[in-house]
Amino acid sequence: MSADRPTLGTLLKGLRAREGWTLKQMSAKSGIPVSTLSKIEHDRLTLSYDKLQSLAQRLGMRMSDLFAETEAEAGPAVTARRSLGDVERAVRVETPNYDYYYLCTELRRKRMIPVVTKIRARSAEQFGDLVRHSGEEFIYVLSGSVVVQTEFYDPVTLSAGQSLYIDSSMGHAYLAAEGCDEAEVLGVMSSPEENLMDAMLTLHDRHRAEAKDAA
Template sequence: MDDALQHVGPRLRAARTRRGWTLEDLAGRTAMSVSTLSRLESGKRQAGLELLLPLTRQLGISLDDLVRTAAPDPRVRRATMQRNGLAVTPLTPEGSPVAAWKITYPPGGSVERLRVHEGFEWLYVLSGKLRLRLGEQDLVLDRGEAAEFDTRVPHAMAASGPRPAQVLSIFDETGARMHTHSPDPI
């Protein structure tokens, strides 16, 4: 039996019992016999649309709730990119509305060229120290510090000191595109 269909019966039973209904209660609400409903829940009867539609309506669930397959593998397996001297590791699947990245800034980087683009950025320093130029501000963020800013404010980042800075960065879609697909440095 198809994996999705073998779970229909137990999912029907779970939805019914969550409502506190007996087999008789649900059978009466759907004009279905108790025997048919019992056989559906136990997997002894194949569930067709003519039976499932009235059941899902009464139970307040969707057909997808009954036949969904197991959740896809949640692991993100995307390669680290080298981008203008930075190691950029994607932490979210491609096409996510919010993109998270681990960015490693090598020591000795420059923050002289400020950039401006649409979007927002949130960052968290995992290790090392990060120099953040944001408008007129020149800040150094230590491990464990975070920042959030509108990327329409001129900004630039680099490691501060003799060690690389590892940063968790979260961008909206526009910011991710600018930081990972733009021909200009990050």
């Protein structure tokens, strides 16, 4: 059953099997050492956002394709899909402001993106420009306190157990409240568009580039 869990290791192993590559061949194509690939496939190691992006580029894939099953595996649309996931086996993406843990990543064409987020940014200056993307989103604070800044409303502070639902096309930012080193929230983003995951990864990439320019 563990091979069916939504981990980066499982997905890379499946990709390698589909292409008929040995670990050595995939190492040559990706530029990642064989020993590192082996650890990833056995879920003993993950990759940073930069390395995930580099891996996708070297393999001629989009980032989101690394987080999804193949078309053949997905099969026709049905109403009985399900996916079990936990933070330990989530696909992690690090950015200057947040650590994202994407859940249930093996399901393709999801209309909802569930993600656990650890928030470190504490000020609007540190965060940068407000984020905007298609759809709507819901967040539930798991621990710590979060200041939610939005384009058309005054900032609101949420504590553990509180939640918020917003229009994602409205500029927004989530910040760790004063006195809180790190806050953790469960978020669910939805959109009628099927490329929401691609849009989120593009935002992560932009934030990383902005942080490097600021440094």
